[in-house]
Amino acid sequence: MQNNDTDHIIQAIQQVCQTRHITYLHAIESGSRAWGFASPDSDYDVRLLYCQPSDWYLSLFEDKDTFEFIQNDLLSVPFDIGGWDIKKALQLLYKSNAVVFEWLHSPIVYEQKTDLMAHLQALSIDYFQPITVFHHYLGMAKNASHGLDLNAPVRLKKVFYLLRALLAAKWILTMHTPPPVIMMQMLELVDQKVQTEILTLIDIKRTQNESYIHQLSPIMISAIASLRASIDNPTFAPTTASDIAPLNAFYRSVVRSI
Structure with missing residues (x-):
């Protein structure tokens, strides 16, 4: 800035x-x-x-x-x-x-x-409340996924909105704390190859306008699918007000x- x-x-x-x-x-x-x-x-x-x-x-x-x-x-x-x-x-x-x-x-x-x-x-x-915040990010992920075909070139901005929401939801299930605001601080949830891919995409987005269209690699397409699967059918411990x-x-x- x-x-x-x-x-x-x-x-x-x-x-x-x-x-x-x-x-x-x-x-x-x-x-x-x-x-x-x-x-x-x-x-x-x-x-x-x-x-x-x-x-x-x-x-x-x-x-x-x-x-x-x-x-x-x-x-x-x-x-x-x-x-x-x-x-x-x-x-x-x-x-x-x-x-x-x-x-x-x-x-x-x-x-x-x-x-x-x-x-x-x-x-x-x-x-x-983990369940409440989880469903917020799950809803964001569903909205970002709407009409998004990751096998075709897509707006990189939409990919990041989807990716961050999925990572935040997985963070809640894994860490049981509010997810970090900065997406890079959640990359420990994915393996090293995926981390490298995401950091490369961040570098690209920093140089391209919001309308930039990008073809995701098979590694990223698979990683997003794995993140989606990892947050299906979650269970939460009961909480009190x-x-x-x-x-x-x-x-x-x-x-x-x-």
Whole structure:
């Protein structure tokens, strides 16, 4: 990422917060740039966890707790920014929402209330429900597979979306923890030949635009089929609902600090 782009993004975050009268708690990159396989023309997908002025939380009826907009003239590639109010984010975390886990652990952080977010990251692991997050990535894999014939030349972008979702699902079954955000950190799940193939594809994608079409090797086609088979018919140990009190305490500390 170019430093100039980062400066523009931080300025946009600050402007959004000022215009909407919100305070960022955590502003990160999501999508392929965070996942480690961006193309030169990949979008910037900036996501915020934020809080409102304290009176917002004392209203009789709650107002909108999300926002998103796209600005096409900020950078040389598409740029969009959106976010969730902290109350919504904590409610989703309690339900083991996979997106919240990804946002909390994105490797690209633009702005952050560091102490607060370190506390929330530590709390989050208690709310990880393997079966819930597994089915999120299984659904992503099914969506990425739709209409995809790996024996023919395909958009490399779609292959990576499929591959990452399959690896994340297998990670959950194997490690019983939230999958890493960066796809390369999950490559231990496949053998060395497949790792080499994937790293080569990442290098190719870094030099080619999002529309690039690629013919996969027999090794990769077989590896993707093996990953699919490895996550069929999973079994999960029973889990119990986590105590909501720590999240309530965190939420109150945020609102009282505004």
